[in-house]
Ligand code: AHM
């Protein structure tokens with residue numbers, strides 16, 4: 001079987017489908033290289049002194065881990081000089097980072113959650129990096145926050161790396177979802193699955209059950225029906241998984257199906273959920289939809305939401321199409 005590296009995939013994809021201009025190819029390769037560096041840090045763990053708290057808080061008031069800060073710096077440094085980016089925005093930075101004047105400015109905007117699943121870093125459970133790419137609306141102009149506030153349908157590429165038993169990079173440029181595994185000896189990502197598809201039906205759900213008392217009635221109804229098993233209205237037994245790293249939970253769903261939910265929660269009504277639209281929900285929705293799944297906030301397709309702030313939060317329901325449509329229908333029925 002021929003070994004297709006990430007570089008070869010990007011070159012051939014451009015040749016055949018014209019979806020990856022040279023600047024975008026450079027951008028994706030640089031992000032992949034940064035993920036390799038983060039993966040090396042993750043692997044060393046305590047040996048490199050990278051575990052534990054950084055002693056600082058981020059813009060959302062969450063405590064930062066050392067690895068949150070390291071991963072953010074690795075991504076910024078890797079991407080600032082290549083000439084492919086106008087600016088970057090990150091879950092770990094208050095405002096966006098414009099390409100410094102000493103470097104040429106490119107036509108893309110990059111957004112990332114540098115280290116997703118921070119609560120799992122110190123306990124040696126899978127974590128990851130999520131990224132999303134947009135066009136800069138007017139390349140050459142000074143960047144403003146408004147330039148980033150484009151709906152997810154405008155993404156030109158999105159992906160994530162999951163640092164688990166293997167380091168895996170999952171990518172879409174709008175033409176299916178491709179999976180690459182890091183070959184540590186060769187030092188490169190090698191394609192290990194192509195055009196993956198999420199089964200439309202599932203018997204597996206992922207939600208943090210400890211928040212049950214705070215959920216809205218449609219979410220409670222859906223989970224109650226799953227829990228009732230073969231005796232209940234669904235007529236089948238469901239299994240539950242919750243890794244508490246969105247990358248790892250969504251990776252499982254892309255691999256074997258399932259539904260992932262981080263719903264709206266009545267504790268913080270104004271916030272609409274825990275996960276971030278620009279750094280987590282949009283890129284993951286793009287991947288899930290490209291693999292034949294669906295993704296909504298309970299009422300509308302996540303990728304059609306017009307963002308009004310960089311750090312905006314959103315309720316997330318994504319995965320196997322028929323299940324996501326069911327939960328969305330329950331929301332509409334509840335008015
Ligand atoms: P993070 O980006 O700060 O790590 O937060 C996002 C994570 C998701 O990966 C995961 O699905 C969720 O938070 C877990 O939250 P909880 O600890 O409430 O289960």
Ligand code: MG
Pocket residue numbers: 113115116117246280
């Ligand atoms: Mg995250």
